Amino acid sequence: MTTFQPYKILQGTAVALFAAAVLFCSCTKRNEGNVVNLSDQDTLPLLQSIGVSTLISDSGIIQYKIIAEDWSIYDKTDPQKWTFEKGLFLQKFNDKYQTEAYISADTAYYYNKLRLWELRSRVQVKNTKGETFKTDLLYWNLSQHRVYSPAFMEIQATQQQLSGYDFSSNEQMTDYYIHSSKGAFPIENTSTAAPKPPVASDGPSTPPKDTVH
Secondary structure, eight states: OOOOOHHHHHHHHHHHHHHHHHHHGGGOOOOTTSOOOGGGGGGSOSEEEEEEEEEEEETTEEEEEEEEEEEEEESSSSSOEEEETTOEEEEEEOTTSOEEEEEEESEEEEETTTTEEEEEEEEEEEOTTSOEEEEEEEEEETTTTEEEESSOEEEEOSSOEEEEEEEEEOTTSSSEEEEEEEEEOOOOOOOOOOOOOOOOOSSOSSOOOOOOO
């Protein structure tokens, strides 16, 4: 059984989406009637793809699906970046092709040279343990192998609920901590009832026989 490693999905996204862009670039709408000002070249994407949906396989088995409505590559910006202004959805399948984990965000950016993902607005991550992480800002530093967020974070786990700020985690989203946290934890009732004192008897259980005087 493979463990959920979101950074592998995001690393694979870089390669898969580049290939997808080549395949789907013909779907990009361009207005041939407008003349592009050369001074605006720095603000134009090198490549833009609309309606990206692609699968990533590992050892010949399909494990991930990536969906992006709008994806653009900017090579003249500093730093160079890929933008997903209309959302990004990454899905992980188990061996039965059922969804066992996912990552979603309304907006996403990938900075090539920094090897940094920035996920914004309604970010949600669910791992294979069933834990769900919700925030409006999440960073994935592939060089440092670290996931972090200064924003408010909500964590829904099987046995606990946490919320707070300054979230930090390993790439597997299994070893994490959060500052200024508050939450609810189930408390197992281990107390035992005190033994009841013996009830005093008012007399013998059967009435005594009449005595003949």
